[in-house]
Amino acid sequence: MATQPLVRIGARGSKLSLAQAGQIQRRIAVALGYAPEEADVVAPLVVITTTGDRVQDRRLLEIGGKALFTKEIEEALLDGRIDCAIHSMKDVPAECPDGLTIAAIPEREDPRDAFLSNKADRLEDLPQGARLGTASLRRQAQSLHRRPDLDVQLLRGNIDTRLRKLNEGEVDATLLALAGMKRLGLEAHAKSILDPYECPPAPGQGALAVETWVKDQDAPWLEAIRDPATTLAVAAERGALRTLEGSCRTPIGAHAWMAGGQLQLVVEALTPDGKTRFRREGSAELSALASPFEAAQDLGTSLATAIREEAGEAIVFG
Structure with a gap:
């Protein structure tokens, strides 16, 4: 040694x-x-x-x-x-x-983004004016392109912090890198996975x-x-x-x-x-x-x- x-x-x-x-x-x-x-x-x-x-x-x-x-x-x-x-x-x-x-x-x-929410299985299914939490300008713009009615809120912190804020109702949905969730064994929290061709990741x-x-x-x-x-x-x-x-x-x-x-x-x-x-x-x-x-x-x-x-x-x- x-x-x-x-x-x-x-x-x-x-x-x-x-x-x-x-x-x-x-x-x-x-x-x-x-x-x-x-x-x-x-x-x-x-x-x-x-x-x-x-x-x-x-x-x-x-x-x-x-x-x-x-x-x-x-x-x-x-x-x-x-x-x-x-x-x-x-x-x-x-x-x-x-x-x-x-x-x-x-x-x-896995390079894809994951969608997490307690109110919908996909971004498209969120209620009108739902609060989407993210600190990523890319995720904000891509989400607003598909759902211009969304209310985008700043959401930063590690994965555990963002999951906690989601579960406490501070936001209705968020997007996270699936890779990080997998590395921490948290991929089961993902409600759906975004298509990387339709919605390219960072x-x-x-x-x-x-x-x-x-x-x-x-x-x-x-x-x-x-x-x-x-x-x-x-x-x-x-x-x-x-x-x-x-x-x-x-x-x-x-x-x-x-x-x-x-x-x-x-x-x-x-x-x-x-x-x-x-x-x-x-x-x-x-x-x-x-x-x-x-x-x-x-x-x-x-x-x-x-x-x-x-x-x-x-x-x-x-």
């Missing part, structure tokens, strides 16, 4: 973050040549509280965007206090700080990101936990994210999947009130290309560029 840590892993302290990080921690231990039971010794978790965790009464776009879930962890990585960071990919900004990179993306969990939703220094990205233990198919799908989705402004100020959905040897992608952006939706879809044959990763990124960029040219500033909040 190692007498000191080989890889120190930075992660947020929420129940979901620790569950996600724990899954990858055990895989890292195995990749380093140790048993999963030795993970706490060879690849210990270092809990870091982020601004996004501390501030729960405002939308992220009002306090600095999604980087508030990663900033303090990335500072620890840059300072040498940790050797890698594990994030939910949907929380990772379009660009990493200088010197850092997303070095590995493991197999993706770019990267369901995937985890392992961030390291650029100089460390070729470490063998990172190669052991990468999933090529997920990496290509996320590359396409984040190519769209990067082109469409890439912060919490634009309602963006993107979903990529492999079908018949081709990478398929649908991208949409909406006006914040949901009244207008801009969509593009396309595919790329990657198998014969020397650089499939770049081709996947280019697919996302091209579809998003077409949306940007059509929509202009209409899709930017505020």
Whole structure:
């Protein structure tokens, strides 16, 4: 057994973050040549509280965007206090700080959104003027596009907090990432699952990101936990994210999947009130290309560029 840590892993302290990080921690231990039971010794978790965790009464776009879930962890990585960071990919900004990179993306969990309510089985079945709780501008816009009568209320917090507020009647319904619910064993609370083609999730939703220094990205233990198919799908989705402004100020959905040897992608952006939706879809044959990763990124960029040219500033909040 190692007498000191080989890889120190930075992660947020929420129940979901620790569950996600724990899954990858055990895989890292195995990749380093140790048993999963030795993970706490060879690849210990270092809990870091982020601004996004501390501030729960405002939308992220009002306090600095999604980087508030990663900033303090990335500072620890840059300072040498940790050797890698594990994030939910949907929380990772379009660009990493200088010197850092997303070095590995493991197999993706279910990318879809789940609908939760004590009053209806589907968003379409909610009563007129029902209160929908969400802090996501994308979920707000997509829901209002389908149900413009809904009263959208700010609802932030971890999954347990949002479930409690739903059960206490603060809102009539909410939407959550199914991946997080599955990782915590809470998927039974979902009344229905949204179609990812009709209602694309956040770019990267369901995937985890392992961030390291650029100089460390070729470490063998990172190669052991990468999933090529997920990496290509996320590359396409984040190519769209990067082109469409890439912060919490634009309602963006993107979903990529492999079908018949081709990478398929649908991208949409909406006006914040949901009244207008801009969509593009396309595919790329990657198998014969020397650089499939770049081709996947280019697919996302091209579809998003077409949306940007059509929509202009209409899709930017505020």
